[in-house]
Amino acid sequence: MWVPLLNIHFVLLISRQGKVRLTKWYNPYPQKERAKVIKEVSTLMLTRGPKMCNFVDWRGYRVVYKRYASLYFCMCIDAADNELETLQIIHHYVEILDRYFGNVCELDLIFNFHKAYFILDEVLIAGELQESNKKAVLRLITTQDSLVEAAKEEASSLRNIIAQATK
Template sequence: MIHFVLLISRQGKVRLTKWYSPYSQKERTKVIRELSGLILTRGPKLCNFVEWRGLRVVYKRYASLYFCMCIDEDDNELEILEIIHHYVEVLDRYFGSVCELDLIYNFHKAYFILDELLIAGELQEPSKRTVARLVAAQDSLVETAKEQTSSITNIIAQAANTASL
């Protein structure tokens, strides 16, 4: 089981967190500080697995971001590396070569995509095509809602103008 997901920049800024196990806010802050220091200081030629507090942290660096997932010791690390890569590929497909700024300004999309892939710390949807279709459907719903809101606002404005005449 995945206990949490962290996306950390090379400067140590947290770009995304998703917690699947109960941690208090104080514990979360401590975990982020500890793992940031641990992962960012590791050499690039060292393996991508770190033993930590009786758990195992699997991480992979893509451009300026470290994608980290914390798992149980008996879970398969290579499977988690594949899940990380799968997530990055889906982000790439959606954003077209994802970068840190995409995650900063469109964090809600990054969370939505992660939620489509993982549920309760387990891989839910292995198909990139299915995830892309679901994200496109959500984008379509958002656009439809914006159009409806805009048309309702116009109707209200016209009614207000008519009433004032």
């Protein structure tokens, strides 16, 4: 059976104070338009009550969001796409962040934003779900971490060799 793919236009992580913590754009938006979109969408989410629906129609699209602790995780999809599937993708991303950081918080994302982007890029590519297996994503991330550590150690030892040679 053919299942249509979910088309995510952008992903936003916004704090309760309206500060943007992560943005990922899968469709081209000029810089001025991006700022306008962020302002409109964040205002939409932050003004809604906690008991209201997590789906909002906006500019012919649908914004799906979920609040976890002090952050709103938001994805914009086509109006005809499945909102519940989008909520599942948001939850999937949050679970991976939780497992990687050990109970993820806003500060983890502020100080390790590159890791949050890397994890998002492992989960979504071009606005479509790439990997639904949490263990596979975590394996890739830990492999990347070990490669980065090995490269740092190699660079450090090269610096030491150069420093000793130039004495």
